[in-house]
Amino acid sequence: MHTCAMTSPMTSGAPAAQGFDPGLILMAFAPIFVLTIAWEAWYWSKRDRSIYSWRDTLSNATLALMHQASDAFFLWLMIRTVYTWCYAHGLRAMPETWWSFALLLLLQDFLYYWFHRASHRVRWMWASHVAHHSSEGMNFSTAFRQSLTYPISGMWLFWIPLAFIGFSPDWVILAVGLNLAFQFCVHTRLRRRWPVIEKIVNTPSVHRVHHARNPQYIDRNYAGVLTVWDRMFGTFVPEQEAPQYGITRQVRTHNPLTLTFHEWRDMFADVWRERDLRYLWKPPEWRGPQAVPQGVASQVDPLSPNPTGPSSASGRAEQT
Template sequence: MLHHAHSVHIPGFLPIAAILVVLEMLWRLLVAGKSYNFRSAASTMVIALGHSVIEGLGALMLAPVFALVWHFAPWHFSMHDWRVWVIGFFVVEFAYYWYHRFSHEVRWMWASHAVHHSPEEMNLLTAIRLGWTSLISAGWLVYLPVMFLGFDPRMVIILLALDLRFQFFLHTEARIHLGPLEWILNTPAHHRVHHASNAPYIDKNYGGALIIFDRLFGTFAAEREDEPLRYGLDHPLGTHNPIGIVFGEWRRLLSDLRRAPNWYAAARIALGRP
């Protein structure tokens, strides 16, 4: 469900994103003195293309499920009421926080989400390196209660699409400071911490557009001067092959499941922490 919202068209976004990717690349190489991993970037583009096709088909399969859940909701909020959109924004953001948190804390879901955390550089292209298996990992289940509360599935998908477009701008090492707004909004600084694999930073800063739920539930962390950020997976996949990246964590998980002595042990592995 999360990444299906990428299929919602927002006019002008793709050209702007492409220009920013090029500008960031030039800034990294010519101004900031940082590297730019072109092999990783090429892998990301292939993965993003596969994601758009596969997840688009998945969205078509899930649409009737969302519609059915909404149909049986005890009441229905109107999409024509601006107050519903305001409340819906916070409800969807709350659901996204838990979707994202479960994607890190439940190994079955992590197998799909790990694709997004595999780059060892933090740049804008990281935002579009997304897995192909969200239908199987079942993170979309988190959003069913939102629709059962009466929020139109179309509204939920639009709000998620806007949220995800906002998150595109968070994937950069450019130093962008928002002052007091950083107590409320997610920022590149907050999201860099989320992508770091250092022990103090793991499983922190799950928010989408907002950081308030991380502060509320104790999962917020700020960057530390004594702990430089290190990006990528704690156990790197060691490949730029798109297929190896997309299915690398699934391969590890299935290998562990095959060695499990019984179904109970296998369930604990699949549903336990990565």
């Protein structure tokens, strides 16, 4: 890590593609996040102590540290190298201006929508993402509940097109981090609905729906920042019924290792037991012909917003 964001006349104030470390910029958010969690915990301690479980919060913090260590290791070992190669052999370098940075944020948010949707509809990716959904709580600390296996499941692959079309690797990494930093703000029960705002931008109400296991809410509201993608592709649902958080067959543990690896274990057990590699890329609820009578197995479009049968928030993804 070297220096923080720099500007130059050619960038017109946009963060320079060279000479700064996006990790330092994003690290600046850490104390803000911690103080916000502390304030929210204090707020709910005076009103509803059930909102914050200290065991759950400690588990979230541990998972966050594991996730950050894994991200840092894979980023410097491999991911940045791949982005740099794609940038060097791609179409052409984008000019370093505010408009190009704004375009990058828009394109990255669009790709985030598809990453997030695939993370619910492709079991290999759900094996990582399930850790984030396994909490029965919903508060700012839930945003920290992430898996160290995201580099293995392939989150970083979704940003390769950004480097290939000419955005520098540092800019790409910064855009991803800013998107995720924004999403910290929507993991809370503090606000009800902002109907006008949520037509365009993700809000706590919109994201509460995404974390709910109510049947009508499952596999909905994949937005990172902009809800226009959900509306465009038919996955938006407003919050109406009170959300019930978690996954439908809950993992009854706060052990970070179990929360991280239980679905990987179950997925590979299914592959081995039935000698069927399709368990790796089919939806989490999919059952092979050896598991159920022929013709009963759900044949679901891996990216269907309205799957038949159990959802990715249910099914075997939660067995432990």
